[in-house]
Amino acid sequence: MNHAAATLAIRWRLRQRILPHGELWRRLGEYTGGGSCGGCGERITSAQASYDVDFTPGVTPQSVRFHRECFEIWQCECQSALPS
Numbered sequence: 001m002n003h004a005a006a007t008l009a010i011r012w013r014l015r016q017r018i019l020p021h022g023e024l025w026r027r028l029g030e031y032t033g034g035g036s037c038g039g040c041g042e043r044i045t046s047a048q049a050s051y052d053v054d055f056t057p058g059v060t061p062q063s064v065r066f067h068r069e070c071f072e073i074w075q076c077e078c079q080s081a082l083p084s
């Protein structure tokens with residue numbers, strides 16, 4: 001997957017409030033693959049490490065699965081991006 005494209009996709013989702021800014025509650029490692037990434041939107045294959053992320057109760061969405069790399073991008077964007 002393309003790091004720059006994933007960063008742009010995650011920024012867009014943050015702006016559209018599809019992803020919360022922070023509100024991380026817990027993160028579970030998941031290595032089975034399947035489903036699509038809540039960050040970049042691409043499929044998660046069995047060869048790619050991913051995380052199941054739960055957000056603080058009350059936040060929508062309640063949980064998202066990320067590629068490990070997309071999770072790291074999301075965290076980074078949450079720290080750097082201010083809502084405009």
Ligand SMILES: [Zn+2]
Binds near residue numbers: 006038
């Ligand atoms: Zn991804």
